Amino acid sequence: MTARPHQVPLRRGPPAIRETPAELYERLVLGRYIIRRLLQAIPVLLGATLLIYAVVFALPGDPIASMYGEKRMDPDIIRIVREQYHLNDPFIVQYWHYISGVFQGDLGTTFAKVPVSEIIAGKFQVTLNLGLTALLMEAVIGVGLGFYAALRRGRAQDTMVLAATLLLISIPTLVTGFVLQLLLGVRLRQGTGIEIFPISGVSDGWRSYLLPAFVLAGTSIAYLTRLTRTSLAETLRADYIRTAVAKGMPRRRVVGRHALRNALIPLVTYLGADLGTLMGGAVITETIFNLPGIGQELFRSVYERQQPVVVGIVTLLVLVYILANLIVDLLYAVLDPRIRYE
């Protein structure tokens, strides 16, 4: 048993003007924790660049040849270009040229001399919008459906939700993408005369993201629904739920307060980790819906062996993943007071 070292005000209402030593200590520990996590990210990011660089290096085919396609090129020009991009050097030397540039703030250029940083800056926003919209849809629909099913366990509605999620998990994104594009995009517009869900590009603002985000989130929605259902059902069996009922709490409060907070804990972990997955999955979705994001760019760059672009984009995705996980861990402690940073 530990006693708080200092008087804590009875009510945590209006802004506390003075921090208690305990609160100050917690804030310092939290700050140190965040800094340590960010430092830990550096070797991970470096490792990611090396790995991706190696993978693109190992891809069959020649970048210069793919750049010029069918055209016959003067062997002298090819030789000059190869030398300019250090393509004749051994792998580790090529990587050294790249990474030393990165440390000087230069992410490299494409073979067409466009800086990678410029490409990413222009396209990252599109993918981020897409990923966050998908994440929001996943959270709202997945948690909502999961709750609906968990509270009707064993009944027809529950079985229907389970069957629907199974179907959604079984169908590949490529199929749902094209089918929804056709049905909700093309056919609906032909039927009503109004374009409710744009099917290509980002010229319609936020509406452009609705259909792609749903397609991107599809499988995740299904998994989250099932996870929510299990998590809530399990929580509702806990002893403290029985206590809440024995205290005479109305069912609304038992589920909406006592069970909800506890059931959310595993869901937050899943959602956080899923932001990375969603942004990675954008490669396919952006290609289907022709969204000018980094997913589509990544696809093209792999095809054209644009090493600096591929490495830059993938490393950025790794960074998003790391940050999302850090946010999850911070949220975790908000939801579960038993968790403390060390």
Place this chain on the structure above:
Amino acid sequence: MPPLPAWGAPESEPLLAVEDLHVEFVTRQGTVKAVNGVGYALHPGETLAVLGESGSGKSVTAQAIMGILDTPPARVPKGRIRFRGTDLLGLSEDARSQVRGSRIAMIFQDALSALNPVFTVGSQIAEMFRVHRGMSRRDAERRAVELMDRVRIPGARQRLHDYPHQFSGGMRQRIMIAMAIALDPEVLIADEPTTALDVTVQAQIMELLAELKRESDMGLILITHDLGVVADVADKIVVMYGGRVVENAPVHDLYRAPAHPYTRGLLDSIPRIDRKGRELHAIAGMPPNLLDMPPGCAFAPRCPYRQDDCVTAAPPLHRIGSTRGSACHYWREVLDGSHG
């Protein structure tokens, strides 16, 4: 909802009376008959100990009184639970939730899992006043501090915003008790309140319960499998086996001379300092299978007093004098054997 009779009902009327209660659980393997015709009564200011091993139906009976059985799989095909004359089983869910927690309260065995880990103990206690009495947060928290003081939690005010995991086992059980007595219930059911605690802490908790009961006119139902806990605090004892009451008696009568072979076996199996070094007595055999109850007495397969009629006819609860009962055909022999 018919109004529940207020305080001051006639003496003879028990505060709480369980009558011929049956509870069963429908499972894939079949119907588990957990409680088979249990009856007991509790008067104001009285402590009733319900004694029995795991699976005897003692906790299920308590949960039926509270109305916190999960239905399904549980169902109550028969019986009455009369609280100040009104059958709780006949009330609507709304009416029952007004009784639950405020007029009949319950504390559980393992306070760590019975308290919600993500809310402060203060908010969990204050919730009683906020939900049942509609108090403001500020008033409810003030009352929560008073309660924490009353159950002797040191530095109650500072610990209001602590979480259950920051307390020791004994302190957590005190929090549970504070929550249960918040609205001055007329009946408090304590389901093995000390099982998860150290022996020294057990005594403190039992002392606290006894004290709280003295301060009010609350009836206390103490569910336990520990005969040692019972002797000092209980007025009456109900012994349960296989979902039935096998013996009931005032506590001292039962200790002096049990009238049921099962009670006898239980008393004989308590380690005693004057029999140090000798082998402990154990009741041979296994508890009955609730999925497939024998037609006769549930204890018959393990009973040293068994006769042929025990396996065919279940014994009713024979009255012994005005205060006792034993569900054994041969209670006279058991009682005589106890005296001898």
